[in-house]
Amino acid sequence: MSRCVPEAGGDGDAPVRQTGAMDSADAVRAEVCGWLAANWDPDLALVEWRRRLADAGWAAPSWPERWHGRGLPPWADEVVADEIAAAGSVGPPLGSGTSLAAPTILAHGPDALRQRFLLPTLTGEVTWCQLFSEPGAGSDLAGLTTRAELDGDEWVVNGQKVWNTSAHHADLGMLLARTDWDAPKHKGISYFVLPMRQPGVEARPLRQMNDHSSFNEVFLTDARVPRHHVVGEVGDGWRAALTTLAFERRFGAMGRPRYAPGPGRALVEARREAEVHFETYKWYPQRAGRADLLLERARATGAGADPRTRDDVARVLSMSQVGRWTAARARAARAGGRTPGPEGSIGKLAASDVARRAAAAHTMITGPDAMLTGPDSPLDGVVAEIIVSVPAVSIAGGTDEVQRNILAEKQLGLPREPSTDVGRPFRDLPRNG
């Protein structure tokens, strides 16, 4: 497999889109390498560079040509991202905009929203947060009670959301709100694009037990949404929400991009953007349990001499490897254009299990000092941070129990939980809070 490392600062006048057949990874690799050699210019402003990338269809190669892509199979996204990184260049921003909001709008429309939001999301000109969960509606998301009512050309939104990652600095929110209280539970929900920077939206950061502050409670008081900012159809928001949730399970852990250290404007701005973005996620490696540190810790502390500790470490490392294979299987299914099967839920459950077992093994290795934080503590407080961060994996993006329910009902065909709310108007249902 060849890698392209083009010279920076190609002439790059007009992005040229090739239309020849590209049915293999090598052909895609060769084409994107050639394009980067001619077009990557680190001296451009980051937004300008990303526009060039999107105009040529390389920012999201699996998207349709009409919407900034090249209509390539899903595997092409990963191949192209690898080549962009290998060339020392910069791809589209990471985060819930490119991974959740854009694919949902792409799938459900309408065109007016695709036109308005897809490109600025790919260039990083707008950032997003997910406004789904509520104090009384987490696992039972369709029980949400935030309401949106049409008033002339605007929807007026009232209610409260919670656990909303990055809501304190997002420009836009993927908002679920109830628009019809007489429709059954799942039918009266609409999916909106909410402008976050307005007086009716108040994001209050929450302090977590690991001392980070990644998410917020969001209070919506007569917040305004333009009438046409509805993803899909009014009242059909649940279908679009399921798309977002499927992408969220698929999204999994997020790696930090490593941008080249050079001085070009695009690189400087990309490094700055990554710094701000990953401030929110800097404890995410710890929430995954840091299985990668176990072997070294067992050796360094001498705890590896204990056969039980050795067993625990071996089990965590083996399960981690199996988890990577499950993720690879899901990637291969997507690459082959197949709908991924149970891998999303299995992978998420496995990740929770690995995180918990890794935290337990770190505790065994470190002993009571595992509770210490600060400069003199084990690994400068990283061990303590692992222990108080891993519970998040079993909750975020659907709890372990919810993943088991999905597997039981959708994969194993076991009977659904008895439901009392099918077909009845939402306003008549007993509900939380």
Ligand SMILES: Cc1cc2nc3c(=O)[nH]c(=O)nc-3n(C[C@H](O)[C@H](O)[C@H](O)COP(=O)(O)OP(=O)(O)OC[C@H]3O[C@@H](n4cnc5c(N)ncnc54)[C@H](O)[C@@H]3O)c2cc1C
């Ligand atoms: C790190 C992190 C980031 C997050 N980011 C966001 C975000 O950006 N946007 C957003 O909207 N939300 C976000 N969330 C919220 C997350 O989606 C919810 O916490 C999650 O869906 C669970 O909802 P809940 O907290 O209300 O728990 P509940 O639904 O109240 O669950 C409580 C317990 O009951 C169990 N339970 C519930 N229903 C069932 C059932 N039917 N069968 C068996 N057991 C059940 C659950 O498994 C859990 O153990 C985030 C959460 C975390 C931890």
